[in-house]
Amino acid sequence: MPVKDQDANNSSAAAETDDAAYAKERFAAPDAATVGTVESADSNMSARDVNVWYGDIHAIQGVTLEIGRNEVIALIGPSGCGKSTFLRCLNRMNDTIESARVTGQILLDGQDIYSKDIDPVALRARVGMVFQKPNPFPKSIYDNVAYGPRIHGLAASRAELDDIVHGSLERAGLLKEVRDRIDEPGTSLSGGQQQRLCIARTIAVNPEVILMDEPCSALDPIATARIEDLIDELSQNYAIVIVTHSMQQAARVSQRVAYFHLGRLVEVDETDRVFTNPRHKLTEDYITGRFG
């Protein structure tokens, strides 16, 4: 057989194999292993076979996922599929829920965050969290940002603390707007400004990872756009894991998307790939609006 034909033959055999693998993945049962790439080339956090129960409810089932340094990964899926539960595992916020039980392993820089040696308060400085509803403390704008550095002893002097507060407000894109009113209550700001204040508060303690649980759901489109721009800038320095109900938002801000369904991680891959060519039928049904 001429070489050319042989090549053609080989490539068509390869295509058939690819198609068979593709079909197998795509129509896999919902309880099959995650489709796509759970690994990250430069992993900062790594969840291995994580399960969460609330009493008898098995809310997260065998989830394995790596989070890369300087990447934005979006967690998407229908209501109640476990996105927030999984997010809260990453900085042990589930510890605060009495009925919650977590098994498996979550590593931050190779260290098990559930080990006895880990102080959850110190962990939550390294893995910060921004919530759905902006929740500034009932304190001044300055004290909101200074709170973390004070309790973690990050500033040796008032001048150092001032630098941290101003730097954090600057990186959160808020300094210009609040420079002249820094002693006013954080709650006097608009919703979008309050959310940027909460982001400034989070970055003031030098986190490695920032968790965001639907950070824009209480904001108007302009405030949302500002937070999305900020997410893009922050990703130069931090890994960001964001839960969002908006597929448009996931497409705008993330490099990878993880699709959850009934407590399982069904598919994870590059954002473009998931939205243009989902490999699992459940992912396709969700992104085409057939359910959720």
Ligand SMILES: Nc1ncnc2c1ncn2[C@@H]1O[C@H](COP(=O)(O)OP(=O)(O)OP(=O)(O)O)[C@@H](O)[C@H]1O
């Ligand atoms: N504190 C809790 N106590 C008992 N069950 C809980 C608790 N929090 C969540 N659950 C249950 O765990 C499952 C996953 O909930 P979770 O809030 O993580 O889902 P989600 O995907 O973030 O949902 P949503 O998009 O609606 O916020 C659901 O069945 C939910 O009812």
